[in-house]
Amino acid sequence: MKKALIIGGGFAGCAAAHQLELLGGYETTLVESAPFLGAGVRTNWYGGHPYTFGPRHFLTPYEDVYEYINKIIPLRNCNDHEFVTYVERDDDFYAYPINMQDVKSMPDYDKIKIEMEEASKNKINGAVQAQNLEEYWIKSVGKTLFDKFIDNYNKKMWLVDDCKEIDTFNWSPKGVAIKDGPKAAWDTVISAYPYASNGYDDYFDFSTKNAKVLLSTKIEKFDIKNKMVTIDRNELKFDIIISTVSPDILFNEENGPLKFLGRKIHNIVFPSEFVLPENVYFLYYANNEDFTRLVEYKKFTKHKSKNSLVGMEIPTIDGGKHYPLPFQSEQKKAQSYLDQLPTGVFSIGRAGTYLYGVDIDDCIKQSFLMSEILKQGGQDSPVPGEEYRFPEMKN
Numbered sequence: 134m135k136k137a138l139i140i141g142g143g144f145a146g147c148a149a150a151h152q153l154e155l156l157g158g159y160e161t162t163l164v165e166s167a168p169f170l171g172a173g174v175r176t177n178w179y180g181g182h183p184y185t186f187g188p189r190h191f192l193t194p195y196e197d198v199y200e201y202i203n204k205i206i207p208l209r210n211c212n213d214h215e216f217v218t219y220v221e222r223d224d225d226f227y228a229y230p231i232n233m234q235d236v237k238s239m240p241d242y243d244k245i246k247i248e249m250e251e252a253s254k255n256k257i258n259g260a261v262q263a264q265n266l267e268e269y270w271i272k273s274v275g276k277t278l279f280d281k282f283i284d285n286y287n288k289k290m291w292l293v294d295d296c297k298e299i300d301t302f303n304w305s306p307k308g309v310a311i312k313d314g315p316k317a318a319w320d321t322v323i324s325a326y327p328y329a330s331n332g333y334d335d336y337f338d339f340s341t342k343n344a345k346v347l348l349s350t351k352i353e354k355f356d357i358k359n360k361m362v363t364i365d366r367n368e369l370k371f372d373i374i375i376s377t378v379s380p381d382i383l384f385n386e387e388n389g390p391l392k393f394l395g396r397k398i399h400n401i402v403f404p405s406e407f408v409l410p411e412n413v414y415f416l417y418y419a420n421n422e423d424f425t426r427l428v429e430y431k432k433f434t435k436h437k438s439k440n441s442l443v444g445m446e447i448p449t450i451d452g453g454k455h456y457p458l459p460f461q462s463e464q465k466k467a468q469s470y471l472d473q474l475p476t477g478v479f480s481i482g483r484a485g486t487y488l489y490g491v492d493i494d495d496c497i498k499q500s501f502l503m504s505e506i507l508k509q510g511g512q513d514s515p516v517p518g519e520e521y522r523f524p525e526m527k528n
């Protein structure tokens with residue numbers, strides 16, 4: 134038996150544990166610093182309502198990933214979902230992401246039309262060349278739509294004073310395509326959520342049932358080059374390591390710490406059966422409010438109650454390593470760590486790849502990829518690439 138260590142018991146770590154079980158031949162230890170598996174995807178309860186930390190909507194273009202998870206924890210189809218953005222300047226709600234049907238209904242459509250026609254000249258093979266997020270969007274859709282939907286939202290999302298500070302475009306490499314109508318953006322994705330009232334929780338136990346799971350456990354020392362770690366003063370050596378934590382931790386931050394943003398979630402119970410209109414799962418706010426979006430949890434969970442629980446997401450400097458930053462300087466730093474990973478050490482998951490675009494389905498997809506590499510006798514961490522990513526409509 135080969136000895137495998139998994140660092141972190143969030144979705145990526147649990148999915149990796151299951152893939153090793155399916156491969157066979159591994160004695161797997163999973164180390165999780167929290168007292169539970171699943172991290173923010175785990176279901177909690179407030180006022181009798183089940184909820185996760187943020188929506189944790191299962192949204193995927195990958196049929197194999199959907200089939201896989203649906204067999205373990207059956208998923209309810211949520212393709213009726215509508216996401217809506219409030220634009221104060223128009224005092225109106227528009228479907229998210231932006232679509233032409235809504236654009237044509239805007240009070241300043243004549244101006245937007247001219248700007249969009251101008252912008253279309255910037256596209257070469259459907260893509261625009263730009264140095265930063267502001268330039269990218271203005272060149273793609275014009276200044277008015279940028280001001281209404283993108284500017285304030287991204288400033289608060291990434292806690293920057295200016296969208297010019299955002300200088301990577303991992304999540305939208307091919308240029309912005311505004312869809313025809315409100316539903317068109319979701320044609321190619323499966324939208325789902327577990328039927329079970331405890332959401333994804335059973336998956337975490339199922340996927341790790343063959344692993345030795347050490348909860349509330351801290352790794353005292355990393356010697357990643359030799360695939361060794363120290364736990365409880367014992368030096369342990371492994372044949373493979375799958376890390377799902379920020380890669381700077383593995384190298385004692387020798388090139389500097391990687392920056393992340395956190396999230397605060399305010400949970401509010403409302404004294405009405407539903408708060409948002411039928412089928413509206415999220416409300417995005419594109420203005421000066423501190424929060425980015427509201428989610429009405431029961432739209433996903435179908436929890437029955439005379440009240441409704443709404444979560445409000447507020448970006449914070451601290452409050453958890455949730456959002457890797459889309460700044461070239463940080464991305465380069467992350468790469469400097471990932472480049473040092475020796476053969477037999479994989480770094481997957483959102484923090485592990487330092488890619489904001491990595492969602493639940495991508496964590497599973499990465500575990501498939503890792504398994505494929507191991508099956509073929511390889512030992513090298515997959516280089517984060519386009520197959521991990523999905524355009525800007527994801528959470």
Ligand SMILES: Cc1cc2nc3c(=O)[nH]c(=O)nc-3n(C[C@H](O)[C@H](O)[C@H](O)COP(=O)(O)OP(=O)(O)OC[C@H]3O[C@@H](n4cnc5c(N)ncnc54)[C@H](O)[C@@H]3O)c2cc1C
Pocket residue numbers: 140141142143144145146164165166167170171172173174186187188189190191192350351352377378382396446455456481482483484485491492493494496528
């Ligand atoms: C607010 C919010 C809402 C989201 N909503 C959605 C959504 O609707 N749909 C969607 O698909 N995705 C969503 N995502 C993204 C998705 O949930 C995450 O990308 C995914 O769950 C990440 O899983 P992970 O295993 O990579 O990381 P994590 O879930 O962060 O797990 C990492 C684990 O490692 C542990 N750990 C950290 N350091 C150490 C250490 N030194 N030793 C041991 N353990 C350690 C942590 O405690 C944690 O359990 C959302 C993310 C956030 C933050």
